[in-house]
Amino acid sequence: MSDEIKKFGTLSRRGFLKASVAGAAVTAAPTILINKAHAYINEPKGGTVTLGFNVPQTGAYADEGADELRAYKLAVKHLNGEGDGGMLNTMTNKALTGNGVLGKKVAYVTGDTQTKSDAARASAKRMIEKDGAIMITGGSSSGVAVAVQSLCHEVGVIFMAGLTHSNDTTGKDKRKYGFRHFFNTEMSGAALAPVLEKEFGNDRVAYHLTADYTWGWSQEGSIKKYTEALGWKTKAAVRTPLGAGDFSQYITPVLNSGADVLVLNHYGKDMVNSLTQAVQFGLRDKMVNGKQFQIVVPLFSRLMAQGAGENIKGIYGSTNWNWSLTDEGSRAFVKSFGAEYGFPPSQAAHTCYVQTLLYANACQMAGTFNPCGVIEALEGFEFDGMGNGPTEYRADDHQCFKDVLVVRGNENPSSQFDLLKVVQVTPRAQVEYPASMLGGELGECRA
Template identity: 25%
Template sequence: MVALAAVLALFAPSGAGGGERRPLKIAMFADLSSVYSQSGGKGAIEAARMAIEDFGASAGAPVGFVFADPHNNAKNGAAIARKWYAEGVDVIADVPNSAVALAVQQVSREAKRIVLFSSPASDDLTGPSCSPYSVHWTYDTYAAAHGTAQAIINAGGDSWFFITADYAFGDAMERDASDVIRSEGGMVLGGARAPLGTMDFSRYLLQAKNSQATVVGLAVAGQDMINALRQASEFSIVQDGQRLAGLLVSIADVNSLGLQIAQGLRMTSAYYWDQNDATRRWAARFFAKTKRMPTMVQAGVYGALAHYLKAVQAVGGADAEAVMAKMRETPINDFMTHDGRLRIDGRVVRDMYLFEAKTPAESKYPWDYLKLLQTIPADEAFRPLGEGGCPLVSER
């Protein structure tokens, strides 16, 4: 963990002419060393810096920026968040783990300060645990399950065995995918729980193979997803007649695996760098800084902070109530989102996209990994507002 004293010392006016204005203080959690370091990590920090470069000057005050790695530990995340808010941090961005995010969201609610989630997936963040001060920006388990699982069910995958991350994200992903499967008349034949950071998935894959389920659903993410998919190939899961469903696959995972292994995988995403001219222009800027194409999480960090900074400019300050109201009333339009909107439960609603990993022969240039199968309209992609159990909905 980064030492807090050193972290907070970075909060200083960024440029001359600030006068008596208090700097706007932006903090961020990032996984710099563990399972989510490729999908978020240093790239997410760079995306945040890009948003501050592009929109920070218009916010009406100097901007300070700092980050820390909570090491996927909810207690660490809550303690750092509490300290940051006490020191005057206005907004916390990203948070690379659902369990940490749920803990940070509670601290945010108590402090009445804003938190912007891009990495965490659990849709409980906008369900029973929802907060008037949090924004779930990029995607969630409901969207991922209803995109990828629905497509696989439509293609005949009617019986499933889950290998699930043993914490809040995995719980939510398996639950949401199971709801889709059962609603379509399918069956869940069993499952296994894998600790975060599992290196050897062999015993879980053997259970999946012995279940004779049509589909092996992988409700894991990041390096865990890479390990599971690579070892599934070694176990000849697909070759022996079962299908693999990676319920949260990123372009970083495909890049690590290579198309020889990843080909045919279907995934639901809010962003792919090669969709259109706007996505390519932003990706080119990101690539120039990182030498990698951005994931949807990294693109979402930029989008969330850009929307926040525009709201700060519009209301003339960082008051959380005023900024959240402005963010909700302002349509979201950027390189990855068209006419998106922020609901009262904290969910950003936007179109999602179902992609399939190309075969090696189909890929024509570096990072040419995915082909679009379907655009999922916003109102179909995300859970209906009244079904999540968010208390803020009934209070309206």
């Protein structure tokens, strides 16, 4: 026995020798990851700069992910001076010249987040460690966005959040390296409440069905906060798992709960399923407490409306952007997206497209790809002509502030895409809140 141990002893020593030799050889190669001599991670060398597009290609938010990817590809085209230029022609305060970024051609890599934090982080790590991506963008779920944002902050690359609506992304989980153009549930609540009061009165009883993760909790909280301020009561708030598919077991109890408004804090395929089932169960035909039963979907998108078909007619919600807007920027974007793919873009596509352009523009303004310079350029940046009117990237929490759209499912759509009707454009001042309200800490940029 002792003989054997001895043998193993010598062998493992030899093994360790081998290990250290191999280790030295290996660590020498990808010095970019460890070596502090370089100014920043993944500094672009040569004629290209690589962006990482991390979107859900499978799972409950796959439709949004596919549309986001289309928008990213379009943005890359426009940045490289191909195509008709899209919003590059309408953006104000612009440093971009339409021949790449800082003279480098924009290239990209893609990955599948699977709408799971683990998979999303693995995919983002691959882009950073293997493909040399200088910026990560995407995500169609706040859980994923928060997870990837903190990863990017740890590593030191910029994260331009795609479709993420939870307050936490730029609230308690905000990070120095993360930026969000999309609006949040606080803004949705503030914009939606006055419309709900006008349409449904102020003595309603609400029942929430909530997707059980950070975004659902956030939206439930915001809608409760603003509707209860109107005088509404909240009967119950039931959490449902993400990607449940069948919501009948959650909808049945609503029928006899005494509530007269159902708030669906669902998104993507979940919302399509829960809304369809709620309508099939006859909720909208019911009279409760002497009032017509109503359904509210606080976060609405055209992709979901398309999935839910007839059922969305007359239903209220809020949205970040809709293709039917007639400002110059929106028209330019819809035109070039339509020419490329044959149908109008969704709000997810819009925010991702804008984020890519904003990042590129910030690099151009800063004159470097160094994240610290880019962050400085983005903080407090004001721009217009990107579809939302005058917009500002607030320096305190890296959240964009702009007008919010309240929409209603179109009763008489003129085409298969004309599904949402804008009922009110809530001005920025009405949805603005102090950055300190949501807590969190940005941290520092490590130059």
